[in-house]
Amino acid sequence: MTMVSRTRSMLEGLVKEGSFKWLNKKRGIFDEEIEEMEQSPSAGKNWLPELSPPANVVVRRCSKILDLSIHQLQDNFDAEASESLKHKSNYARNFLEYCCFMTLSRSIQVAGYLEDNKFRRLTFDMMVSWEFPSDDCGTYSNVDGDVTVGIEAFSRIAPAIPIVANVIVSGKIFEVLAASTTDRLHFSVYDKYLIRLERAIRKLQSQSESSLLSSLRSARREKILEVDGTVTTQPVLEHVGMSTWPGRLTLTDHALYFEALRVVSYDKAKVYDLANELQQVIRPELTGPWGTRLFDKAVFYKSISLSEPVVMEFPELKGHTRRDYWLAIIREVLFAHKFLLKYRISGLERDEVLLKAIFGILRVQALREMSLTTPLSIEPLLIFNVCDQLPGGDLILEKLANMLTLGDGDRKRTLKSGNGMYSTSALSLASELGFVFGTSSSTTSDTRLVVGEIAVGKMTPLEKAVKEARSSYENVVQAQATVDGVKVDGIDTNLAVMKELLSPVTEIWNWIILLLNWENPLKSTAFCLISTYIIYRGWIGYALAALLILFALFMILTRYIGQGTPVDQLKVVAPPPMNTMEQLLAVQNAVSQVEELIQDGNIALLKGRALLLSIFPQATEKFALALLALALVLALLPVRYIVLLTFLETSTRYSPVRRASTERWTRRFRDWWFSIPAAPVLLERVGDDKKRR
Known part of the structure; x- marks a missing residue:
């Protein structure tokens, strides 16, 4: 046969x-x-x-x-x-x-x-x-x-096409695509995603080939990633100080450009550089009329190259998804350049990093066009945003840098031309997508020297770092869920919870005060003798170590004895409910008490200033003599004896033998302290003069 x-x-x-x-x-x-x-x-x-x-x-x-x-x-x-x-x-x-x-x-x-x-x-x-x-x-x-x-198959094959997915964010992309299909991805959804991705690529190519900001972009061959503010119904507002201008906002892979709109044209573009180390700060911001903070729809930008911060507002009728999108993609470009500067990456590897950021933004644009059933969270889909948020994200970036900066010999051993043992790199797609980066991409014939992120039959160090970070992140999410579940409203209720939580500490403190006040002479004498012996023999470190060991043993025993049993809930007696006026009065009382504490602290500091400046000479002389005596004690006596004397003085202060003398010396010290005048203070109302002008 x-x-x-x-x-x-x-x-x-x-x-x-x-x-x-x-x-x-x-x-x-x-x-x-x-x-x-x-x-x-x-x-x-x-x-x-x-x-x-x-x-x-x-x-x-x-x-x-x-x-x-x-x-x-x-x-x-x-x-x-x-x-x-x-x-x-x-x-x-x-x-x-x-x-x-x-x-x-x-x-x-x-x-x-x-x-x-x-x-x-x-x-x-x-x-x-x-x-x-x-x-x-x-x-x-x-x-x-x-x-x-399923997610494993998608995360294994999709990152082999760098434009479709990336090892770091492939799991989140799958979750978005399969959100409405019980965590299984259908071809119809996947096909739609790739079609939208192709449209995003064509949009990027047409924008980058246009004459928009061409004179400013030509030196670094910058790619235009996003443009907003061209439609009059959706303007972008730039706030600088008290002035506000509508205009067009453009993001490239190196900078942010804003062109203020005049009658029929745009002003010369303002450049906000993202590629150099200028200590940039980019965060969400609140805006509103006349400087009020009402609407959460803006992005705050600050750098050492600007005399004052800039706020870009993205008005929309409902929500702040437009602002969130711009905030995420601006940060992605900034974080990518911070990564390049930190690890001193240049040449082909620099182009590879920028392409990773660009591809991430293209993927977000494609997903935004798909009319998904669930709200789209942008940050988890962008590589450098994710690494900034994930626990261990710095380790992911470290592995990525190591992968990019392999020596030429290591690269050739790792990735022979055409052997297929590694996935292809993002830079391999640059010419096919019409991207040119500086001089490195155009002069190098073998762009495959940059190693891909996936290896046949094994996990790369980058994949392992991502897996560990994701596992840690899940623990953080679970912990945060418990935190959100125990939050309560109201000052009085929170104080009641805190009081109950601190009850063990309060009991220990009350017990110590009881010993120091010698209300039970037998217990106080025993405490004083045992502590004195420990200090004299130099066993303080051992005593603290024994205390920590007791805590550890208690936790271990609780862990194994109580395994599988539900955790006892903390029972708190809720105070009577307070109406709005009562809550405002409680806040006012709390503020008044804090103000009194701050006043007392200022008075103590001003009296100390008066002692140093000899405003009250008699008190200054006594204080100087006390400092000299303390200096002699510190210089002549060993530290052990100083600690021993301090403990004996504190613990026997209210013993029957010393109680009368302690009360007498306390009264004398209080009289001396009250006799010290406070140093004078002059308040200059600079703000009032400005307001009057």
Whole structure:
């Protein structure tokens, strides 16, 4: 029996035995190609028994694009891959990834590849086959021919196309796309996303090729990422001091430009640089008429190159999504340049970093155009915004910098031209998308020297750092949820909760005061003798260590004894409800008490100033003599004895033997303190003069 007939018999037997039962229900996305492979005279050459039917179909498509036979691809993989990648347990998936990375690297070198429906379908089918690379992986869901993919498959294949996703934010992109489909991504949504992404690319190209700000942008070949304020119904307002001007706001990959609108034209653009270290501060801001702070719809910008801060307002009838979008993309460009300056990245690697920021903004623009059912949060979709917020985000940036700054020898060993063991880099797409960065991209023929973010069959250090940061972030979110759940309203209620929480500390403090006041002479004597012995022997450090050990043991015992039992809730007796007027009076009383404390503190400082300036000579002389005596004690006595004397003086102050003398000396000190005058103060009302002028 020939090889062709044996393969055909094997395929027919699999169908009869039910291994392809999913084919008997309804026509799926791979059915036609599987039947074609089955009926082909070269069926044996087109089918690998290690792979599942979907994986065989995808590998066959890859072989056609690469102009290599399936067995040639397999031979190349076996020759280049390490032994761990060729282990039987993961061979099918690793070989499939190898074919996918090779094919995608070739496919994205063609201009307009996102417009090709076959390319979009192929990338989605790669994700489907990745979930079921071999027959022992089970069967995939196929309902009315509508196959879906999960987050792991998307996060593995999509970042191999740098414009579609990135390792750092791929999970969030998937969550946005699959929000309305029970955490499974349908091809229709994925296809729409890629179409919108292609539109965003064309918009970027047309804006960057336009004459808008061409004289200012030409030196650094800046790309225009976003323009706003051109529609009269949606202006952008620039606030500088008390002046306000409508105008056009433009963001490039290096700076922010604002052109004030005059009658029929725009003024010369003001440049707010984002590429240099100018200690920029960019944050949300409140605006309103006559300097009031009413509307949360603006972006605050400040740098050392400006004499006063600038506020860009984005008016809209409802919400502040427009402002949030601009705030996020401005920060993305700023954070990207801060990353470049921190790690001193230049050349090809600098272009790669800027492309990562640009691609992130393009992805956000595509998602904003999709009319999603859930509100779109911008920051989690942008690489450098995410790293600024995530716990351990600095470690992600460190791994990214290490990946970008590999030595030339390491790069060539890591990424041989065309071997497909790594995904392609963002810079590989620059020429196809019409991007030119400075001189590095145009003069270098081999842009593939920048290593991709995904490796066949293993997690790169960057992926590991992202995974750890995401895990830590989930813990932070859970902790924050508990914090939000226990917040209560009202000053009186919060004070009641605080009082209950501090009750153990209050009890300990009351117990210490009880000992120091010698209300129970036996306990106070024992406390004084034990503490004196500890201080004399120099065991203070050991005593503190023993106290910390007791706390640790208590927590450990509580952890294991109370494991699985619900945490006891803190019971707080809520005070009677207060109306608005009572709450205002309570606030006023609290402010008055704080004011009195500040006044007392100022008086003490002014009396100290009077002592230093000898305004009251008799008091100054006594104070100077006391300082000299204290200096002699500090200079002559060891620290241990100073601590011992201080403790004995404090702990025996109200003992029966010393109580009368303590009260007498306290009275004398109070009389002396009250006799010291405060240093004079002159208040100049500068603000009142300005207001009158």
